[in-house]
Amino acid sequence: MKTALITGITGQDGSYLTELLISKGYLVHGIVRRSSTTARARLDHLFHREDIYNKQLFLHYADLADTTTIRRIMLKCVPDEVYHLAGQSHVGASFEIPETTCEFTAMGTLRLLEIIRDLERKPKFLHISSSEIFGRPDQAPQNEQTPMRPVTPYGIAKAFATQMVTLYRESFGLFACNAICYNHESPLRGESFVTRKITRAAAAISRGLQDSVSLGSLDGRRDWGYAAEYVEVMWRMLQHEQADDFVVATGSDFSVKDFLSASFRTVGLDWKNHVTQDPRYMRPSEGTRLVGDPGKAERVLGWKAKTTLPKLAELMVQADLEKLDRVAV
Ligand code: GDP
Secondary structure, X not given: OOXXXXXXXXXXXXXXXXXXXXXXXXXXXXXXXXXXXXXXXXXXXXXXXXXOEOOOEEEEEOOOOOHHHHHHHHHHHOOOEEEEOOOOOOHHHHHHOHHHHHHHHHHHHHHHHHHHXXXXXXXXXXXXXXXXHXXXXXXXXXXXXXOOOOOOHHHHHHHHHHHHHHHHHHHHOOOEEEEEEOOEEOOOOOOXXXXXXXXXXXXXXXXXXXXXXXXXXXOOEEOOEEHHHHHHXXXXXXXOOOOOOEEEOOOOOEEHHHHHHHHHHHOXXXXXXXXXXXXXXXXXXXXXXXXXXXXXXXXXXXXXXXXXXXXXXXHHHHHXXXXXXHHHO
């Protein structure tokens, strides 16, 4: 039986990964921030399973800045694999709180690498990197060789963390990998990301609960995949014989307008009648044409994204409709 330790276990990816690893028979340990009580809802169904909670799934409380506690947890759990998913992951928010973003996203990763470097039995390490490291790239699609040109505090912090992971692999021999993930969404996506904001609004508008939704720029293009599929490739990366970095993407990009159109079509509405724009949601700078080339992940790991637009928007709107209907009952 393998043991995994997950940072950011209460997040979207953390909850999908936990389900995947539990289904594979892993013992799963998760690190939870004391403050993240509300976010734990994503794992609620597992907490209530007597055969799982505190038998196959264990939670430990620590802040990523709390090196001593993290080291103690690592020594206690003796993980075979560490999945580092935690960090302030909202690009827009990173302009408001750049120091916190760098503290958790950049330094938090370095601290974990330093702890692992000192361990006698070193676990394999997976870091979720981000397409934001490419910022405004010269080429589209981007691959593992594309130079990093981040243009947001989050992207800059992620570029630091990504390069540290590569350095620790090459210089200290750690089995450390970067999953360079493009945007990945699901019904569990945080409500302030544009996709979920749109699917919740489409559901609520169709039920007559609100009239419109206020957004920022509609021109940004993203390579949107389905989070439940992305955790599979994270696991495969650590089962591969060699540690390496992989772009994780669908290979197709769509605009915010495309996402709006697919979401509102699901409920039989025209998005143009329900969207207003608000400068509050505009960003000081943005990445452009972020679309990934997932060719290496397919060749080496046999992984390919299956769900993209419009299916992705449809399944998210359906889930939000079901949620509203459950509350209404
Ligand atoms: P990320 O920035 O790529 O991590 O993902 P987001 O979902 O936060 O944003 C994706 C795109 O949607 C970006 O180009 C945003 O500028 C754009 N966008 C437009 N309106 C909104 C909004 O109200 N909230 C967010 N989060 N993004 C918006």
